[in-house]
Amino acid sequence: MSAQIPLGLALPKRPARGREAFRVSASNAAAVALIDRWRSWPNGLLTLTGPEGAGKTHLAHVWAGETGAERVAAATLDPADPPALVAAGAAAVEDADRIGGDARAEAALFHLINLARAEGAALLITGRGAPQSWPIRMPDLASRLAGAMSASLEPPDEALIADLLAKHFHDRGLQVDEGVLRFLGRRIERSAAAAAATVARLDEAALDAGRRITLPFVKEVTGL
Known part of the structure; x- marks a missing residue:
């Protein structure tokens, strides 16, 4: 299992803006x-x-x-x-x-x-x-x-949604398993805004609960 940065820390949320952080897919x-x-x-x-x-x-x-x-x-x-x-x-x-x-x-x-x-x-x-x-x-x-x-820029496809989720988790100083990204990428709304909102919701819930963002926790929080 991938290691995660411990929750409960006041980590700065700084979006990566470089070329390497821009995910390219069929939609863009x-x-x-x-x-x-x-x-x-x-x-x-x-x-x-x-x-x-x-x-x-x-x-x-x-x-x-x-x-x-x-x-x-x-x-x-x-x-x-x-x-x-x-x-x-x-x-x-x-x-x-x-x-x-x-x-x-x-x-x-x-x-x-x-x-x-x-x-x-x-x-x-x-x-x-x-x-x-x-x-x-x-x-x-x-x-x-x-x-x-x-x-x-067209609405993101499934591959781009998964990449956007990974980027938003990374921007918040969090690492999650690939299984979490695949699970969310196939189920949330196909929009960049939804990806950002989903990660923000999970980050806040994990901080409040003092838990890690695992697949069972994601299912519990999102109801997906």
Whole structure:
């Protein structure tokens, strides 16, 4: 049986964000391949979409590390920001689907797209759902986003769910048997959010009970 770090310790929960920690499977391989070919993006622009918890932030973090890109939340964009972001040669703007109706942020993103194109900088923009569905009010910005090359992170398959569970356990300083990962991977909802929530629930329950996360304990806590 695999050894586990003793429970009851106040271990820091630090998500691993490196390339080696990003799990590639059939559900995200196409998107990863497009990210890797960033030098060939039309007009230097790519939108990366997917459901909450699908790995957009992690992949943006990996890409930023490889390109030297600055990462910024779309909601914090200011019209004065684009020159500095473009000067780095690459930029990643996250959660652009959440700025609909924010005239200042929309104007800043539109300016950033235009400036990056003019200066030959690479620009990665993430959001949930297709860009055409984002509630953007500026017609020119909506047109730019809709016309950009897009990569989509699909809902995870069984193999990826098992890998995500392993990653979340690792991020929390825990090791579990492969049997636990297989059991959960076949039974929980096929979503990254469900994987994260399941591990958090088991971690909390194990800490409260002072027990290890074994298969019998998992069955007891989850009722699966």
